[in-house]
Amino acid sequence: MASGGLKYYLARLNIAEKLIGINVLVFIASGLLAVLIGIPKDAVLNWFELPEDVNEFITKPWTLVTYSFFHGSLGHIFWNMLLLYFFGRIFLNLFDNQRFLNVYFLGVIFGGLLFMLGYNIFPMLLSTNAILIGASAGVSAVLIFVCAYIPSREVRIIFFNIKLWQLAVFVVLKDVISLSMGSNVGGMLAHFGGILLGYVYATQLLKGNDIGSGFTKLWNGLAQLFKPREKKAPLKTVYKKKTSKNKTKVDYDKAAHQKKIDDILDKISKSGYESLSKAEKDFLFKAGKED
Structure with a gap:
């Protein structure tokens, strides 16, 4: 595929599909480093996985986000990306890219914090060294957000339809059962962090409160830091004919559309x-x- 065609294809991807692409590329790259170059996969993960130890986390604070781009197995990444694809499409039919990123990454962050909190509060968990990888917290946040925002909408699951609120109940019960059985305790804690964030975000948004507005400002501020500065043009005196306050047809069309x-x-x-x-x-x- 020519570079122009590739750029066109990438430009057509929505933000959820771009996130899926990044996750898949990271998964493939981490595997190739181990096979082709001989770098152990654990050596790569060590810089990006989220540890349960707070002291270790302080030396690697970026892991609160980077852990979500790494997965332990093909099945792990497959199910996460499949759910992200389907629920990302529903989400983006309702809201813009920025709100999607807010929900997803706040879910990742909150899930990571709950993971560390759980391992440092409950003594029975401290007997094992644990790390967290995977996009499950962010995916859970998007999934539960959609289910809480439009609970009565039906989706097709293979041979039958199910309401989104019913799907949300199933997901929560599944994670509760897994946690009670001691299966992947750290992962389940992160799931619940994402679930809680997605539910609170949706219910507050229905009341007119966007709890992710601060995250949007932070995101925009970081973007400005990496944005190349434009050279200021020399000052010129320009005489313009005063225009009337009447808007153009394009302005009216945009306003009506919005x-x-x-x-x-x-x-x-x-x-x-x-x-x-x-x-x-x-x-x-x-x-x-x-x-």
């Missing part, structure tokens, strides 16, 4: 996704693709 989106989202928050007409659902789906 107002229609806002009206539909308000309707969802008040009456649920199922209250939308087919035309409104189609419009929202196309608007999500345009973002």
Whole structure:
């Protein structure tokens, strides 16, 4: 594929698909380093996995995010990315890329913090050395967010339909049973961190409170640090003819388009996704693709 074609293809991917691509590339690259160069996989993971020991974490604070890009097995990454793909599509039909990143990475961070907190509060867990890898906390946050925001919407699971709130109950019960059986305790703690974040984010957003607004400001601030500075052009005196306050047709079209989106989202928050007409659902789906 030519470089131009590749750039076009990458530009068409939504943010969830780009995250999936990054995770897959990291998984392949970490495996190739071990096979082709002879670098042990554990030696690579040691710099990116999240440890349960707080003192060790202080020396590697970036691991609170980087752990989510590494997976222990093919099955581990396959199921995480499959869920991220399907629920990412639903999410992005409702909201923009920034809100998706807010939910996903706040889920990753909160899941990592709950993992460390659990291992340092409960003595029975301290007898084992543990590390955390995998995108499960972020994926759980996105999944539960969608289920809590539009609980009455139905999705197809192989041969039958199921409401999203029912799917959320199943996911939570599955993790509770796994935790009670002592199966992958650290991973389950991270899951619950993502689940809690996704639920609180969705329920607060339905009340008009965006708990991720601070994260958006932080994200934008970091982006500005790495943005190349533009050279200031010399000052010029420019005479312009005063324009009227009348907006152009393009401005009106954009404003009308955004107002229609806002009206539909308000309707969802008040009456649920199922209250939308087919035309409104189609419009929202196309608007999500345009973002």
